[in-house]
Amino acid sequence: MDKTVKNLYDGLNLTTLPKSIKDYFFSLGYxxxxxxxxxxxxGRHNYSETDFYILEKDYYSFLNFIERGLIFDKDDNEVTKENLYLFLKEYGKGFYKGYSEFEATIKPNSVLFELDTKEKIHKIFSRIYSFKFGGNNKGHLPMSIHTNKTEYQKNCLPEHFYYITNETMFKAGFNGGEYYKSWEIILHNPTIFDKLFKRKILKKETLEAKENKPITETPELSLKNIPTFNLQQRFYIFQKLKLDSSIHKIETEKQSSKHKILALILGISPDNAKHLINNTYKDLTQEQKTEVDEYLLLQKVKL
Incomplete structure (x- = not known):
């Protein structure tokens, strides 16, 4: 049976969408x-007579990992462009199930938009918009870090590589189908959701305004036998040890993730970490650099 999924843009004029919705929707694209x-x-994908769609950015990021030979199946066989379709078929099955069943989960026995459907509208909105880490799933193609390396993998591959299974692909497809259906409902009924998007955007702007307050110096360390170096001096040590390059090499779609990782390591705010990474923090004086260099020399640290 042909399982057709409606093209999201059929009968839709994207230029007439409210700015709040259009801006957020297009932020998902390249x-x-x-x-x-x-x-x-x-592009539309179709395997085994089943239509499905994948976010373009996610799909090509996934292909990049495949081209680099970093993805394997559970039996340690490399996943290539030639055999990827075996897994995409499972993604498509999950996608169609999530897409076709989503409305039933929010309107069991009623018309989709009635006067008392405020809760249902919020459920649809929350499916695509969340400030919580992991609060929604857009149907990202799943990759789990592979820990049991063969000798070949140990010798020929980078520290991290990944594996996928039919089960995780089906689950990701299911999430992607629900996410796609949510956008279909929102884009074709924009006036109902406009206020919700505006409210969330205002909340986000308020949070960003708080994060952009003037930088305050992190309290100096006061541990026994440890110098009371300030934040810039501690980051200078970080750079001398070439640890900052590891932060820059972190593969992530969100630049803020790098800031948070550095903040966690140094015990500082993400905003301070952002300025350190971007070299927009106030410069060290030569005297402060000398203090650090002399301490490293005293500790017989070889650089």
């Missing part, structure tokens, strides 16, 4: 230039 992004969903 950045073309300073002011423009591509549509998040582009």
């Amino acid at each position: 950045q073309v230039d300073k002011d423009n992004r591509m549509k998040p969903y582009m």
